Amino acid sequence: xxxATLRDIAQTLGVTVATVSRALKNYPDISATxxxxxxxxxxxxxxxxxxxxxxxxxxxxxxxxxxxxxxxHPFFSDVIxxxxxxxxxxxxxxxxxQSNESYEKEIRVTQMLLATGVDGLLVCLSNETVDVGHLRAxxxxxxxxxxxxxxxxxxxxxxxxxxxxxxxxxxxxxxxxQGYTRVAHIKGPPHPENTRQRFAGYxxxxxxxxxxxxxxxxxxxxxxxxxxxxxxxxxxxxxxxxPDALFAVTDSVAIGAMTALREEGRRVPQDMAVIGFSDxxxxxxxxxxxxxxxxxxxxxxxxxxxxxxREIQQLRDEQPLEHHHLVLDATIKVRxxxxxxxxx
Amino acid sequence: xxxATLRDIAQTLGVTVATVSRALKNYPDISATxxxxxxxxxxxxxxxxxxxxxxxxxxxxxxxxxxxxxxxHPFFSDVIxxxxxxxxxxxxxxxxxQSNESYEKEIRVTQMLLATGVDGLLVCLSNETVDVGHLRAxxxxxxxxxxxxxxxxxxxxxxxxxxxxxxxxxxxxxxxxQGYTRVAHIKGPPHPENTRQRFAGYxxxxxxxxxxxxxxxxxxxxxxxxxxxxxxxxxxxxxxxxPDALFAVTDSVAIGAMTALREEGRRVPQDMAVIGFSDxxxxxxxxxxxxxxxxxxxxxxxxxxxxxxREIQQLRDEQPLEHHHLVLDATIKVRxxxxxxxxx
DNA sequence: CACTGTTCCGAAATCGGTTACGGTACCGAT
DNA sequence: ATCGGTACCGTAACCGATTTCGGAACAGTG
Numbered sequence: 001x002x003x004a005t006l007r008d009i010a011q012t013l014g015v016t017v018a019t020v021s022r023a024l025k026n027y028p029d030i031s032a033t034x035x036x037x038x039x040x041x042x043x044x045x046x047x048x049x050x051x052x053x054x055x056x057x058x059x060x061x062x063x064x065x066x067x068x069x070x071x072x073h074p075f076f077s078d079v080i081x082x083x084x085x086x087x088x089x090x091x092x093x094x095x096x097x098q099s100n101e102s103y104e105k106e107i108r109v110t111q112m113l114l115a116t117g118v119d120g121l122l123v124c125l126s127n128e129t130v131d132v133g134h135l136r137a138x139x140x141x142x143x144x145x146x147x148x149x150x151x152x153x154x155x156x157x158x159x160x161x162x163x164x165x166x167x168x169x170x171x172x173x174x175x176x177x178q179g180y181t182r183v184a185h186i187k188g189p190p191h192p193e194n195t196r197q198r199f200a201g202y203x204x205x206x207x208x209x210x211x212x213x214x215x216x217x218x219x220x221x222x223x224x225x226x227x228x229x230x231x232x233x234x235x236x237x238x239x240x241x242x243p244d245a246l247f248a249v250t251d252s253v254a255i256g257a258m259t260a261l262r263e264e265g266r267r268v269p270q271d272m273a274v275i276g277f278s279d280x281x282x283x284x285x286x287x288x289x290x291x292x293x294x295x296x297x298x299x300x301x302x303x304x305x306x307x308x309x310r311e312i313q314q315l316r317d318e319q320p321l322e323h324h325h326l327v328l329d330a331t332i333k334v335r336x337x338x339x340x341x342x343x344x
Numbered sequence: 345x346x347x348a349t350l351r352d353i354a355q356t357l358g359v360t361v362a363t364v365s366r367a368l369k370n371y372p373d374i375s376a377t378x379x380x381x382x383x384x385x386x387x388x389x390x391x392x393x394x395x396x397x398x399x400x401x402x403x404x405x406x407x408x409x410x411x412x413x414x415x416x417h418p419f420f421s422d423v424i425x426x427x428x429x430x431x432x433x434x435x436x437x438x439x440x441x442q443s444n445e446s447y448e449k450e451i452r453v454t455q456m457l458l459a460t461g462v463d464g465l466l467v468c469l470s471n472e473t474v475d476v477g478h479l480r481a482x483x484x485x486x487x488x489x490x491x492x493x494x495x496x497x498x499x500x501x502x503x504x505x506x507x508x509x510x511x512x513x514x515x516x517x518x519x520x521x522q523g524y525t526r527v528a529h530i531k532g533p534p535h536p537e538n539t540r541q542r543f544a545g546y547x548x549x550x551x552x553x554x555x556x557x558x559x560x561x562x563x564x565x566x567x568x569x570x571x572x573x574x575x576x577x578x579x580x581x582x583x584x585x586x587p588d589a590l591f592a593v594t595d596s597v598a599i600g601a602m603t604a605l606r607e608e609g610r611r612v613p614q615d616m617a618v619i620g621f622s623d624x625x626x627x628x629x630x631x632x633x634x635x636x637x638x639x640x641x642x643x644x645x646x647x648x649x650x651x652x653x654r655e656i657q658q659l660r661d662e663q664p665l666e667h668h669h670l671v672l673d674a675t676i677k678v679r680x681x682x683x684x685x686x687x688x
Numbered sequence: 689c690a691c692t693g694t695t696c697c698g699a700a701a702t703c704g705g706t707t708a709c710g711g712t713a714c715c716g717a718t
Numbered sequence: 719a720t721c722g723g724t725a726c727c728g729t730a731a732c733c734g735a736t737t738t739c740g741g742a743a744c745a746g747t748g
Contacts, residue, residue, distance in 0.1 A: 002486070003485055005733095005734060005735085006734065006735065007734080007735095015697075015698085016697075016698050016699080017734085017735075017736095018697075018698065018699080018700090018736085018737080019696085019697060019698075021735070021736065021737085022696095022697085022736095022737095025736085027737090029695075029696060029697075030695095030696070030697085031695075031696060031697090034696085034697085048458075048459065049734080049735070050400075050733085050734050050735065051405075051459060051460055051461030052396055052399050052400040052405070052461055052733085052734080052735090053400060053703090053733070053734035053735040053736090054734080054735060054736080055396050055461075055735095056394075056396040056397060056400055056703050056704070056705095056733090056734085056735080057702075057703055057734085057735055057736050057737090058703090058735095058736080059703075061395075061396070062460060063439075063460070071421050071424055071425050071428070072418065072421040072422055072425050073421070074416065074418075077415050077416040077417070077421055078416055080415055080440070081415050081416050081442065084415070084440065084441065084442060088441070088453070088456070091456075093439050093441075093456070093457070093460050094439065094440050094441075095407075095437050095438065095439060095440075096424070096428065096438050096439075096440045097428065097432070097437075097438075098425065098428060109432070112432070112435075112437070113437070114392075115392065115395060116395055116406060116407070116437050117395030117396060117399075141347055141390075142346070142347075226628075226629065252629070255629045255630075259629075259631060262631060280626075281626070282625070282626040282629055282630070284570075285570065285596070285599045285603075285626055285630070286626070286629070286630045286631075287603060287606055287630075349703095349704060349705085350704065350705060351704080351705095359727080359728085360727075360728055360729080361704085361705075361706095362706085362707080362727075362728065362729080362730095363726090363727060363728075365705070365706065365707085366706095366707090366726095366727085369706085371707090372725095373725070373726060373727075374725095374726070374727085375725075375726060375727090378726085378727085393704080393705070394703085394704050394705065396703085396704080396705090397703070397704035397705040397706090397733090398704080398705060398706080399733095400703090400704085400705080400733050400734070400735095401704085401705055401706050401707090401732080401733055402705095402706085402733090403733075689748105690747105690748090691746105691747080691748080692745105692746085692747080692748100693744100693745085693746080693747095694743100694744085694745080694746095695742105695743085695744085695745100696741105696742090696743085696744105697740105697741090697742085697743100698739105698740090698741085698742095699738105699739085699740085699741095700737100700738090700739085700740100701736100701737085701738080701739095702735100702736080702737085702738100703734105703735090703736090704733105705732100705733090706731100706732080706733090707730100707731090707732085708729105708730095708731085708732100709728105709729085709730085709731095710727105710728090710729080710730100711726105711727090711728080711729095712725105712726090712727085712728095713724105713725090713726085713727105714723105714724090714725085714726105715722105715723085715724080715725095716721105716722095716723090716724105717720100717721085717722085717723100718719100718720085718721080718722100
């Protein structure tokens with residue numbers, strides 16, 4: 001069954017496509033009788049407007065492009081879910097691409113999205129990306145871009161991020177409030193702003209409690225893996241005065257550290273408290289359950305798409321684009337791994 | 345900066361759009377000199393063909409729609425990742441939607457995808473879906489549909505699924521090979537074909553080892569949750585002759601069961617072996633690590649999109665559509681939770 | 689009867705490309 | 719000089735809708 005066009009309806013009724021179009025979109029200049037006739041035959045012929053023809057005429061794709069480093073990641077799944085819920089409510093759709101944390105591929109997919117046609121772009125930069133010329137090029141073609149999570153100050157665009165500083169600060173003060181005094185930190189690679197903020201939050205919390213910053217209590221991940229967490233935990237335990245608490249840059253590192261601690265015969269949280277970051281589902285499932293800092297992924301997706309849709313509308317109204325910079329709070333989830341048992 | 349059109353180039357050069365078009369698409373009827381001139385000015389004016397105009401003329405969207413019940417799920421993330429990698433290599437893009445396991449919403453999003461324009465659809469049915477009239481309607485509009493994971497025999501379409509029967513069979517025979525003889529099963533809701541196949545595989549494995557099927561060793565989940573796993577584990581332990589091994593319909597149930605076992609003072613795998621299904625990342629991270637049956641999510645995405653793209657091509661060539669039904673093997677991942685320790 | 693004003697619809701431009709078709713100019717061959 | 723052939727380019731139809739403009743038909747008024 002072929003899809004009926006305006007002309008098909010017009011020919012069967014002996015009128016022109018203009019009349020049919022007017023009838024279907026209840027325009028003023030149409031008689032009630034012909035309107036009814038057109039509507040009836042349109043229904044009968046299973047008419048549906050051709051998406052491309054409408055969009056070409058309207059100069060609107062009704063599509064936003066999304067670029068994330070990796071879809072197979074609970075945080076990004078959350079973000080995407082938030083994006084979809086917002087944009088679909090306004091009749092937009094989501095074109096999804098992943099960069100696989102590759103700068104090359106990020107350029108390629110943004111170019112592909114531009115070529116295939118989108119009204120705007122939501123981008124989380126790859127870890128490799130330092131130059132944002134490819135995104136600036138998109139902006140010059142009047143394509144609004146909103147960055148989230150991994151952002152770059154080199155681009156004049158709206159941004160939505162987690163408050164990594166505050167999340168880290170809250171996590172460490174939580175440990176300090178429990179009475180732990182020697183808090184170690186396994187930090188992430190130096191480059192991404194997120195991990196730098198977490199490190200800064202760690203230091204600020206120590207300073208707020210008048211505790212010294214001890215470099216031997218800080219290790220820097222390269223791969224941000226399970227194995228690295230375990231290795232650094234062993235390194236910390238081998239110190240003359242080992243730490244009594246650990247703030248890990250992300251949950252997988254925290255879990256690796258906990259595995260190593262168990263193998264060394266140390267109990268969590270009695271001998272060492274542990275708190276992670278990202279609040280993966282696994283944190284609630286393991287024993288002891290792991291405290292973590294939850295990132296508002298779904299909300300990041302929502303707010304970022306709201307900003308983008310607003311900019312798309314402003315562009316259509318030929319108003320100047322307003323950029324906003326949102327910083328959404330992280331919330332610490334206190335579980336067993338960081339709760340100091342009451343000492344009798 | 346506005347995007348240049350063919351007419352812009354044509355006017356600045358004093359030729360017609362046809363000439364420009366031919367030059368850009370290296371058509372035969374064009375002189376080398378004008379071709380060079382056109383290419384140069386096109387470059388200078390940052391010309392890029394308007395996606396909608398091309399697609400309208402070509403009658404190809406270069407887009408496939410994807411509908412999954414829930415994006416925030418590692419299995420579906422894997423599938424989507426596989427889909428994207430395949431279709432992007434052929435110049436297609438992915439429009440993503442989720443049904444939230446709602447029949448109503450599944451209908452709504454498929455209608456939206458049809459209205460917005462796609463060349464084909466990859467669908468994983470929601471748990472609520474029994475009637476597939478909405479998908480059959482799409483097929484009548486010459487829109488190829490490929491089902492994956494959650495399928496329905498009521499639709500004449502290609503399908504790609506995991507071999508749940510074989511995965512379950514392998515999991516249970518693995519337990520039996522280890523010497524466990526009283527294997528329990530926590531099954532999923534009765535409706536989805538997947539969980540029925542897993543139950544069937546469980547029964548077939550018992551039968552192959554001449555073991556009796558004991559109804560008291562089978563429990564049926566409703567919410568398929570962590571909590572249900574724990575509750576059923578306690579129920580099993582309260583039996584006069586408790587089971588010594590457990591095959592859970594999915595990992596979260598297995599983890600819930602293991603938590604309850606630990607609280608009851610039972611050791612895994614010494615007192616009870618456990619194997620799950622889906623092979624979530626958490627299985628490798630916890631202690632003891634959890635054996636599980638891995639579903640080939642990425643491959644399902646790849647194969648399903650290959651089938652869909654082939655059908656799209658067949659439709660374009662006006663050939664009859666060939667439907668295929670692929671069943672991809674699941675692979676068991678043996679870890680600590682199901683390895684019977686060597687008894688000295 | 690002429691004039692004005694509605695009401696309703698058709699003609700045509702438009703969005704930005706693609707492509708079949710036709711025509712001009714120029715070549716060499718007869 | 720005429721013809722056939724080729725190279726190159728313009729004209730225009732086309733994809734399927736939206737929307738402006740103008741005109742026909744008809745009613746009402748002076």
